[in-house]
Amino acid sequence: MNARYEDLSAFHMDVLREIGNIGAGNAATALSVMLGQPIDMTLPKVNLLEFNDVADAVGGPEALTYGVLLNLHGDIDGMIMFLLNRDFAHLILNILMGGAYESFDEMDELALSAIQEVGNILAAAYVKSIAELTGLFINVSVPQVSIDMAGALLSVPIIKFGTVGDKVLFIEENFQSPTQSVMSHMILFAEMKSLNLMLSKLGLA
Numbered sequence: 307m308n309a310r311y312e313d314l315s316a317f318h319m320d321v322l323r324e325i326g327n328i329g330a331g332n333a334a335t336a337l338s339v340m341l342g343q344p345i346d347m348t349l350p351k352v353n354l355l356e357f358n359d360v361a362d363a364v365g366g367p368e369a370l371t372y373g374v375l376l377n378l379h380g381d382i383d384g385m386i387m388f389l390l391n392r393d394f395a396h397l398i399l400n401i402l403m404g405g406a407y408e409s410f411d412e413m414d415e416l417a418l419s420a421i422q423e424v425g426n427i428l429a430a431a432y433v434k435s436i437a438e439l440t441g442l443f444i445n446v447s448v449p450q451v452s453i454d455m456a457g458a459l460l461s462v463p464i465i466k467f468g469t470v471g472d473k474v475l476f477i478e479e480n481f482q483s484p485t486q487s488v489m490s491h492m493i494l495f496a497e498m499k500s501l502n503l504m505l506s507k508l509g510l511a
Contacts, residue, residue, distance in 0.1 A: 343401065363476065368457065372395050382496060389492075390491075394488040
């Protein structure tokens with residue numbers, strides 16, 4: 307199978323959803339350990355979205371968002387991007403640093419470093435689930451953190467991976483702490499060769 311995201315069948319999507327479910331569960335566990343308190347999550351929503359619809363799904367192209375971008379290397383070449391809204395960031399910063407930042411303008415180096423580490427932990431959880439299920443070696447780069455409008459953040463991976471197709475794997479997660487429920491979003495961009503290899507290792511190509 308010479309896969310493109312547009313060509314994935316309902317069965318392929320079910321398998322990718324299961325990978326997303328496992329990754330999200332690992333992410334919740336890792337986040338719970340990092341924060342030192344229980345973090346639960348509802349069943350994540352895993353869908354294929356067109357590039358143009360991703361920004362709308364996270365609040366619109368002009369919504370200010372924390373973007374955490376990591377490159378994938380090894381057997382899989384691609385990118386993972388986490389789009390974290392203000393509520394998610396405030397939850398993390400409240401727990402880790404004992405106080406909330408009221409606006410994006412107040413973000414300092416320490417706050418951005420904390421968000422960067424969260425992105426690193428979340429990505430590692432997803433990569434671990436893919437690697438264990440496929441037997442592939444996947445290395446993750448140091449995360450890059452930016453605060454910008456969602457449309458601007460998404461332009462970087464779209465420029466690089468737009469030739470793969472006009473759809474991406476989009477995972478919406480609802481994390482729940484004892485006091486708050488917050489949303490985060492993860493987008494997986496993979497090279498065509500990597501997508502085919504992953505499906506082949508799963509016995510689907």
